[in-house]
Amino acid sequence: MSQAATAATPVPAAARSGGNLGDTIFEWACRGSGILVLALLGAIIVELFIAGLPAFRAFGLPFLWSTEWDPVQEVFGAGVSIYGTIVTAVLAILFAVPLAFGVAFYLTELAPAWLRGPVGTAIELLAAVPSIIYGMWGFFVIAPAFAAHLQPWIIDNFGALPLIGFLFQGAPFGTGIFTAAFILAIMILPFIAATMRDVFLQVPPVYKESSYGLGATTWEVMKGVVLPYTRVSVVGGIMLGLGRALGETMAVTFVIGNANRITTSLFGPGNTIASLVALEFGESETGSLKLASLLALGFILFVLSFIVLATSRYLLRSRLKA
Amino acid sequence: MSISLSAGAVPGPRKDPEVAAALGRRRKRVDIIIRSLCVGATLVGLAFLASILITLTYRGFEAMNLRVFTQVTAPPGSEGGLLNAIVGSLIQASLGTLIGTPIGMLVGTYLAEYARGSKFGDLVRFVSDILLSAPSILIGLFVYQILVLPFGGFSGWAGVVALAVIVIPVVVRTTEDMLTLIPNTLREAVIGLGSPKWKMIVFICWKSALSGIITGILLAIARVAGETAPLLFTSLGNNAWSIDLTKPMASLPITIYSMAGSPFEDWIALAWAGALLITLGVLSLNVLARTLLRGRK
Numbered sequence: 001m002s003q004a005a006t007a008a009t010p011v012p013a014a015a016r017s018g019g020n021l022g023d024t025i026f027e028w029a030c031r032g033s034g035i036l037v038l039a040l041l042g043a044i045i046v047e048l049f050i051a052g053l054p055a056f057r058a059f060g061l062p063f064l065w066s067t068e069w070d071p072v073q074e075v076f077g078a079g080v081s082i083y084g085t086i087v088t089a090v091l092a093i094l095f096a097v098p099l100a101f102g103v104a105f106y107l108t109e110l111a112p113a114w115l116r117g118p119v120g121t122a123i124e125l126l127a128a129v130p131s132i133i134y135g136m137w138g139f140f141v142i143a144p145a146f147a148a149h150l151q152p153w154i155i156d157n158f159g160a161l162p163l164i165g166f167l168f169q170g171a172p173f174g175t176g177i178f179t180a181a182f183i184l185a186i187m188i189l190p191f192i193a194a195t196m197r198d199v200f201l202q203v204p205p206v207y208k209e210s211s212y213g214l215g216a217t218t219w220e221v222m223k224g225v226v227l228p229y230t231r232v233s234v235v236g237g238i239m240l241g242l243g244r245a246l247g248e249t250m251a252v253t254f255v256i257g258n259a260n261r262i263t264t265s266l267f268g269p270g271n272t273i274a275s276l277v278a279l280e281f282g283e284s285e286t287g288s289l290k291l292a293s294l295l296a297l298g299f300i301l302f303v304l305s306f307i308v309l310a311t312s313r314y315l316l317r318s319r320l321k322a
Numbered sequence: 323m324s325i326s327l328s329a330g331a332v333p334g335p336r337k338d339p340e341v342a343a344a345l346g347r348r349r350k351r352v353d354i355i356i357r358s359l360c361v362g363a364t365l366v367g368l369a370f371l372a373s374i375l376i377t378l379t380y381r382g383f384e385a386m387n388l389r390v391f392t393q394v395t396a397p398p399g400s401e402g403g404l405l406n407a408i409v410g411s412l413i414q415a416s417l418g419t420l421i422g423t424p425i426g427m428l429v430g431t432y433l434a435e436y437a438r439g440s441k442f443g444d445l446v447r448f449v450s451d452i453l454l455s456a457p458s459i460l461i462g463l464f465v466y467q468i469l470v471l472p473f474g475g476f477s478g479w480a481g482v483v484a485l486a487v488i489v490i491p492v493v494v495r496t497t498e499d500m501l502t503l504i505p506n507t508l509r510e511a512v513i514g515l516g517s518p519k520w521k522m523i524v525f526i527c528w529k530s531a532l533s534g535i536i537t538g539i540l541l542a543i544a545r546v547a548g549e550t551a552p553l554l555f556t557s558l559g560n561n562a563w564s565i566d567l568t569k570p571m572a573s574l575p576i577t578i579y580s581m582a583g584s585p586f587e588d589w590i591a592l593a594w595a596g597a598l599l600i601t602l603g604v605l606s607l608n609v610l611a612r613t614l615l616r617g618r619k
Contacts, residue, residue, distance in 0.1 A: 026520035030432035033425050034446040037494070040487065041449045044460060047467040102363025110357055111364075121612060123367050128608040129374060130548025132575050133601050136582050136593065137374050140381075186370050193367070217353035240455065247457020249551040250579065274459050278554055286471065298463045302456070309455050313448060 045302060052296025058289060063296065069260040069276075071283075076293035078300060080260050084177065084270040085301070088252065089245035091181035091266070096189045097238055103189070104196035109218055120197070127190035135254030138183040139175070143255055146182075147174030151267055170265035173257065178266040180256040184248055188241035195237030195316070199230040236315030243309040247301060249274040273301040375601075382598025385591035390599075394563045395577060398586035404596050406563045407577035410478070411600075413565060414557060414573055415547045417482040422489025423539055427528075429490065430497025435523055438502075447498070454491035461487050462552030470556060478564075478571035481557025485546040492545055496538025500531035537611040544607035548600055550575035574600050 055063060055076065066077025107120050151172030158168040203226050211221045227234070257269025258279060271279075277294050284291040389403045396402025429450065437443025465484040470476055504527055512522040528535065553559070559576040560569065574596050581593035 020518070022520045023518050026523070027436060030428045030436055033428035034432045034437070034442070036425065037429055037446055037453065037490065038449050040490075041453060043468070044456075044464045047464050048460065051463075051467050099363045099366060102360040103367050106360045106364040110360060119364060119368070121609075122371055123364075125605055125608060126367065126371050128544060128604055129371075130550070130575065130600060130604060132548065132550045132578055132582075133374065133378070133597050136578070136597055137377055139582070141373065141377050186367075189367060189370075217349055219353040219356045220349070243455050247459060249457065249459045250575075254582075274457060274551070277459060277463070278551060281555060295463060295467070298460050302460050305455075305457055305460075306452060309452050310448075313451055 045299075048295055048299040048302055052292055052299045054289060054292035055296035058292075063293075064300070067260075067262060071290055074289050076290065078273070078293075078297055080262055081271050081273045081276045081297060082300065083262050084256065085246055085272040085274070085304070087270070088177055088181045088184055088256070088272055089242055091177070092184035092188060092245045093238060093242055095182060095185035096192055096241060099185070100189050100192035100196055100237075100241075103193040104200055105222060107193075107197050108200040109222065123190050123193055125190075126186065127194075131187070131248060131250040134183050134187055134251035138179060138251060138255040142183065143174035143179055145174075146179055147172045151178070155267070166264050167266050170263070170267050172267060173269065175255050175257040175269060176265075176267045177256065177263075177270045180252045180270075180272070181266075183251050183255055184245045187248060187251060188244050191244055192237050192241040195240060196230075196234055199233040199237070200226055203229050232315050233318065236312045239308055239312030239315060243305050243312055246305050246308060247274055249278050253278050273297045277301075378594070378598045378601055381591070381594040385595040386598065390592070390595050395561045395572065395581075395592075398584070398589050401588075402592065404574065404577060404592060404599075406560065406572040407574045407596065408599070409565065410557070410560070410572040411547065411574040413567070414478060414481045414485055414553070414571065415543060417567075418485025418546050419489050419539065419543050421482065422486035422542065423493050425486075426490040426493025426538075426542070427497050427535065430494045431501065431523060431528075433494070433498045434501035435519075435527065450491045450494045453487070454495060457551075458488055458549055459551035459554075462555040465552065466555040476556060476558035476570040478557050478567035478569065481553050481571060481573065482567065484552040484556045485549060488546050488549060488552065489542040492542040493535075493538045496541065497531070497535050500534030500538070501527055503534070504530050533614050537615045540607050540611040540614070544604045544611070547607075548575060548604050550579055554579075 059066065059076065063076070063078055064082065065079045066075075067079040068075045068077040069080065070076070103123055107116055107123075111119060151174070154168050155170070155172060159165050161168075207225050207229065208221050211225045216224065252272050253275040256271055256275055258271050258275060259269035260271060260276070261269075263270065277297055280290065281294055284294060389401060390405075391403060391408065392405060393401065393403030394406040395404065429446065433443050433447055433450075437446065461484050465480050465487070469480040469483055473480075508526065508530070509522060512526045513519070517525075553573050553576050557573060557576075558570040559580065560572040564571060578593045578596045578600070581589040581596070584590065
């Protein structure tokens with residue numbers, strides 16, 4: 001009986017079993033790749049930690065805030081570069097958020113329909129320009145312009161102010177923390193603007209229309225309806241920008257001035273974790289304490305960006321589900 | 323006193339046409355100011371892009387000539403080109419994409435077709451998103467640890483692997499997004515015809531999402547073509563002609579980096595030529611990808 005059945009329908013039976021086998025193989029190929037991605041992130045964390053271990057062992061917890069970086073004495077500390085990383089990233093956010101909000105507001109509410117596509121694409125292209133190009137542009141165009149015009153003006157007008165004046169003193173080199181933050185701001189602008197635009201577009205039109213119906217102006221609708229509705233996601237977008245700014249390497253390396261000291265002036269030189277690693281790596285011998293310190297810095301940077309990016313993703317979860 | 327107050331034009335809940343008009347004017351003024359600021363912000367953003375493109379065009383074309391494409395990098399003053407860097411970049415970017423794309427597609431497929439709503443799928447999606455935004459310099463350090471140190475030196479392969487790691491999350495994101503757009507009725511129809519699931523995915527889902535997936539691949543190529551930081555510690559750069567993947571290999575971004583930081587006029591000029599090439603390539607890939615996606619919608 002069963003023999004007759006198999007004989008009568010040999011092809012479907014074969015196809016079915018082949019299908020089952022194919023299904024199993026394909027599903028496991030997919031799942032295996034997923035596991036590979038998990039393993040990849042795990043391996044990055046573990047490898048960086050192991051590689052940085054000699055430095056953590058040698059310097060202990062003070063490695064995090066020690067400002068020493070002396071290759072001759074073999075004494076290394078992460079203080080300056082952690083400070084530089086955080087200050088440049090936070091300053092970049094301060095510069096970028098108002099601009100990004102303006103762009104997103106313009107693209108969702110103000111621009112005529114035919115302009116939205118092209119302008120939106122142009123802003124997004126800012127995100128596609130490679131980091132090294134920003135570095136060259138910043139170094140050869142922005143830094144000289146800042147040194148000649150903007151920084152002398154700011155130093156003259158704000159340098160003498162009480163309380164905040166010290167932020168704007170010193171010589172106008174052009175390069176430095178301020179310029180690095182400025183370039184970073186332009187680089188993260190498209191990420192923040194794109195997130196803001198996307199979440200602004202998710203506000204149900206009925207809410208906005210009822211507000212307009214009450215006689216609200218465009219800005220009042222933005223302030224009273226759109227922003228409260230999208231607040232959490234907007235913060236998520238800002239955190240995404242912060243995460244990007246923390247780890248940016250090449251552009252910062254070009255314009256930050258690369259000095260291992262903490263200056264109170266925003267125009268002073270500094271460094272970030274990423275720029276320090278990029279610059280010093282080539283001069284470190286395999287197995288040296290310096291190399292271990294650089295890899296330990298990499299581990300710290302990873303932890304920093306992981307926290308920021310994970311927060312960003314948590315805040316944006318409602319947008320991701322939609 | 324109290325009489326004059328109650329009779330006077332004190333702004334309050336009572337309707338007063340003059341006060342109302344003044345308030346209205348003020349609200350409109352604020353609105354107009356903020357609108358103008360937003361237009362201004364957009365113009366500033368566009369001005370940055372314009373400034374970058376104009377600088378690149380101006381200084382890049384100035385330095386552009388046939389030598390750039392026919393000569394390898396040479397010491398300052400001896401009329402070198404960028405041939406080895408261009409070829410090295412092409413090799414590493416395309417091999418990196420070739421390795422990263424299938425993995426990324428499978429992960430994206432897993433997330434969209436097998437793991438919707440599962441905890442493990444959420445975890446994979448989360449990790450992939452972290453990798454997407456994680457600093458690329460760390461991926462370079464990681465590959466240095468696993469491929470450069472144990473295998474005795476910088477190599478083109480290490481660069482390829484670093485770029486592949488960067489490609490994966492980009493492709494995962496677009497593949498999953500595009501697959502979730504496909505209506506479930508289509509899947510049910512295919513399964514209803516007796517097709518195994520893998521055939522449904524490969525021949526129906528992937529095929530329907532093809533232009534979206536290709537968009538993702540193009541964006542991934544554009545992303546890795548300009549990556550500098552991860553290559554610093556992996557393929558290192560090479561001033562001589564070499565297409566041997568077991569040796570250090572030149573790449574356009576690394577060459578630009580070392581030339582732009584040098585004090586030599588002709589090297590800086592070459593760096594601008596390279597910068598123009600890379601930006602043109604990356605931006606046109608981006609525009610192409612967007613056009614593909616728009617054609618789909």
